[in-house]
Amino acid sequence: MQIIKKEILVQAPDVIIKRIEVLSPLIAKAAQPGQFVVVMVSELGERIPLTIVDRDIKNGAITLIFQEVGLTTKLLGKMNAGNSLYALAGPLGHATEIKNYGKLILVGGGVGIAEIYPAAKAFKEAGNHITAILGARNKDLLILEQELKASSNELHITTDDGSYGRKGFVTDILENLLTYSSQLTAYSLIYAVGPIPMMKEVSRVANNFKIKTIVSLNPLMVDGTGMCGCCRVTVSNKTKFSCVDGPEFDGAQVDWDELTQRNMAYLDKERHICSIINLVPCHPERAHSLRHPE
Ligand code: FAD
Ligand code: FES
Ligand code: MG
Secondary structure, three states, X not given: OEEEEEEEEEEEOOEEEEEEEEEOHHHHHHOOXXXXXXXXXXXXXXXXXXXXXXXXXXXXXXXXXXXXXXXXXXXXXXXXXXXXXXXXXXXXXOOOOOOOOOEEEEEEEOOHHHHHHHHHHHHHHOOOEEEEEEEEOOHHHOOOHHHHHHOOOEEEEEEOOOOOOEEOOHHHHHHHHHHXXXXXXXXXXXXXXXXXXXXXHHHHHHHHOOOEEEEEOOOOOOXXXXXXXXOEEEEOOEEEEXXXXXXXXXXXXXXXXXXXXXXXOOXXXXXXXXXXXXXXXXXXXXXXXXXXXX
């Protein structure tokens, strides 16, 4: 559980995203795209889920990419190469179903781009034609452009302010692609990870074109093994535990409003903890409804 490499991917005034490589040979050996680990930074700290972005079986290491949004991600951000995490559990959750679907669109928003990356690589290896759409608030916050370029056949970028790629949202490009795809070039599946509003909108747009969207959900998680019930979500009117039944679900069937509300449950306390330990900037309010705040 020793950190062997640490890198800052984004250091903007209000957004910090870091990449770490952590020694964990057994998790590295078993991890599949779509799975996550639960991390305890210190003995008295909380547990947080983070997606396994990459693995290096030879060196027994996994890669995690995280945005510093509150106490635990900030403490993790303070760890350096040579330090060890207190605990790491995984790989958890179901792996992404990788097969040859034909033509796929992968949509990543903010730090969610890191999470579509392992799926993009695996889908490409399985022979799919990949169109990736990446979205960020502005150019400085965009991550893994080169990596996604290498793992896709077509890459589109949007920024909210137009500082890079096309000005607008990922759904503008998605709608455009779906509108102009003929039956011959039709897309079979959309895979989206990002802020809740983004995943909800991607699912809505794709559903209008009768295309299925797989989303990776971001409810609060504690144990990550189906014991606490904290991560329950409603999908197809049934209660599911995101950690063991997901984290990937059919976006058209998710109760997005409930997920948004549940993720805000501890907002006041998260804000309070940030302020008493004086870790600034700290943005739980921005992260409350999003796993991937930017
Ligand atoms: P806090 O101030 O405690 O919380 C900020 C916000 O983060 C909360 O409002 C809530 O929306 C969310 N959050 C807080 N605690 C948890 C928790 N225990 N479980 C889930 N969400 C929580 N983030 C990344 O940056 N990179 C990833 O690869 C990544 N992968 C994830 C995979 C899964 C399956 C899930 C469920 C979440 C993932 N997240 C990822 C989100 C990450 O877990 C939260 O950003 C982190 O827990 C925030 O903790 P904090 O103490 O720093 O912030
Ligand atoms: Fe406890 Fe899913 S995190 S049941
Ligand atoms: Mg926290």
